[in-house]
Amino acid sequence: MTPPFARIADLHAHVGSLVTVRGWVTHVRSSGKVAFVVMRDGTGQLQGVLVKSQVPAETWERFGTLTLETSIALTGEVRAEPRAPGGHELGVTLLEIVGASPLDYPIQPKEHGVDFLLDHRTFWLRTPRQVALMRVRHELEQAVHDFFYAREFVRCDTPILTAAIGERAGLFGTEYFDEGTAYLAQTGQLYGEALAAALGRIYTFGPTFRAEKSKTRRHLTEFWMIEPEMAWYDQDDNMDLQEAFVRYLVERVLERRQEELKVLERDTSKLDCVSQPFVRLDYSEAVTLAQSKGSDITWGDDLGAPDEAIIVDTYERPVFVVNYPKEAKAFYMKENPADPRTVRCADLLAPEGRGEIIGGSQREDDYDKLLARLTHEGLPVEAYDWYLDLRKYGTFVHSGFGLGLERTIAWICGIEHIRECIPFPRLMGRLRP
Numbered sequence: 001m002t003p004p005f006a007r008i009a010d011l012h013a014h015v016g017s018l019v020t021v022r023g024w025v026t027h028v029r030s031s032g033k034v035a036f037v038v039m040r041d042g043t044g045q046l047q048g049v050l051v052k053s054q055v056p057a058e059t060w061e062r063f064g065t066l067t068l069e070t071s072i073a074l075t076g077e078v079r080a081e082p083r084a085p086g087g088h089e090l091g092v093t094l095l096e097i098v099g100a101s102p103l104d105y106p107i108q109p110k111e112h113g114v115d116f117l118l119d120h121r122t123f124w125l126r127t128p129r130q131v132a133l134m135r136v137r138h139e140l141e142q143a144v145h146d147f148f149y150a151r152e153f154v155r156c157d158t159p160i161l162t163a164a165i166g167e168r169a170g171l172f173g174t175e176y177f178d179e180g181t182a183y184l185a186q187t188g189q190l191y192g193e194a195l196a197a198a199l200g201r202i203y204t205f206g207p208t209f210r211a212e213k214s215k216t217r218r219h220l221t222e223f224w225m226i227e228p229e230m231a232w233y234d235q236d237d238n239m240d241l242q243e244a245f246v247r248y249l250v251e252r253v254l255e256r257r258q259e260e261l262k263v264l265e266r267d268t269s270k271l272d273c274v275s276q277p278f279v280r281l282d283y284s285e286a287v288t289l290a291q292s293k294g295s296d297i298t299w300g301d302d303l304g305a306p307d308e309a310i311i312v313d314t315y316e317r318p319v320f321v322v323n324y325p326k327e328a329k330a331f332y333m334k335e336n337p338a339d340p341r342t343v344r345c346a347d348l349l350a351p352e353g354r355g356e357i358i359g360g361s362q363r364e365d366d367y368d369k370l371l372a373r374l375t376h377e378g379l380p381v382e383a384y385d386w387y388l389d390l391r392k393y394g395t396f397v398h399s400g401f402g403l404g405l406e407r408t409i410a411w412i413c414g415i416e417h418i419r420e421c422i423p424f425p426r427l428m429g430r431l432r433p
């Protein structure tokens with residue numbers, strides 16, 4: 001009888017029986033009489049033990065040809081072995097080579113520069129730290145859906161090819177038949193607002209595109225954003241939801257991804273701060289605070305990265321900076337009745353210098369004010385007719401926000417640069433692999 005195939009993560013259910021495990025070689029060593037091969041299959045690590053006197057001669061010979069990342073199938077009996085990586089060992093009786101891996105495999109167990117690693121991203125992704133990051137990403141994506149499903153938000157998919165632009169960021173355009181230029185969506189929000197009027201509470205989760213010429217640790221040209229939009233929420237309701245959402249995401253990773261956080265050497269005590277109420281700091285106070293610590297920011301400017309760092313270092317927990325000046329923010333934000341120079345909005349700054357992870361606001365629901373903002377910004381009003389119509393036919397109080405997935409991963413995992421937080425990063429100077 002041929003033994004069943006098993007994944008490394010499932011070996012606990014096979015202790016004492018014969019299985020075949022397929023995967024890739026990560027280490028080999030031999031004493032001449034006993035040989036060890038460590039392999040990975042994407043679900044874990046397994047050590048296979050070969051005793052020369054007990055395996056067929058071809059199996060012993062094949063062991064001698066194994067190189068890093070050779071793909072193999074190992075057959076043998078599963079033994080519980082707490083000292084082995086992954087907690088199991090395979091008493092190998094048969095070793096088959098599926099695909100050889102020449103000795104020039106690019107990623108060797110030594111230090112490589114990050115550009116080299118990015119050029120070889122296809123292989124870099126196989127290493128333990130990258131595997132851990134992708135698993136945390138996966139956990140967060142699932143947590144997003146679980147959070148909103150439990151609250152009866154409807155997930156909606158919005159177009160990627162658009163005519164109306166949403167943000168003051170760089171645009172990618174492409175010819176669109178006889179319709180002029182189509183822009184890759186910078187945000188799903190404007191469509192989210194239309195959907196909120198149809199469905200009440202919705203969220204989008206999709207790729208967004210910005211032709212950012214900035215080479216920072218926080219900017220990708222293609223990133224994934226979660227954008228909820230809620231009818232009848234004002235800006236305070238909006239921030240309450242964001243706080244619950246971010247807390248849920250962090251707690252979920254702490255609860256289910258301890259193994260991965262360990263691989264990433266994350267000091268998880270730094271994340272305990274999310275259990276406290278988040279700070280809500282008025283923009284004007286934020287400016288005063290930054291100035292008092294040496295920043296040359298003046299009222300009216302957007303906060304720079306150093307200003308953000310001053311603010312979060314002061315509080316050591318997530319901080320909402322609320323009510324920015326109108327001129328620093330996008331056209332769709334609602335004028336603040338208490339101070340019309342400002343808008344009802346908030347950026348959520350993550351601790352540890354991670355910067356803004358959420359941008360959100362209440363939306364301008366007054367037709368005339370919105371039209372005036374569009375005109376003032378020099379935007380082509382005709383492309384926004386449908387968006388203005390949401391204010392003409394049954395306008396409604398509504399709010400929403402956008403959380404950047406990669407920046408959130410970088411914060412939770414303690415990763416310096418967000419390029420590691422997406423499988424194949426798109427940066428100003430990088431379109432491959």
Ligand code: 4AD
Pocket residue numbers: 166167186187188189210212218219220221223225227228356357358359360361400401402403404405406407
């Ligand atoms: O603040 P932003 O530009 O807001 C919006 O796009 C709104 N339409 C959201 C909404 O209200 N529905 O972007 C939101 C978040 C940022 O806080 C950041 O986390 C992330 O998206 N982000 C980026 N992430 C990676 N690379 C970039 N170039 C990013 N630009 C924004």
Ligand code: MG
Pocket residue numbers: 347356358359
């Ligand atoms: Mg923003």
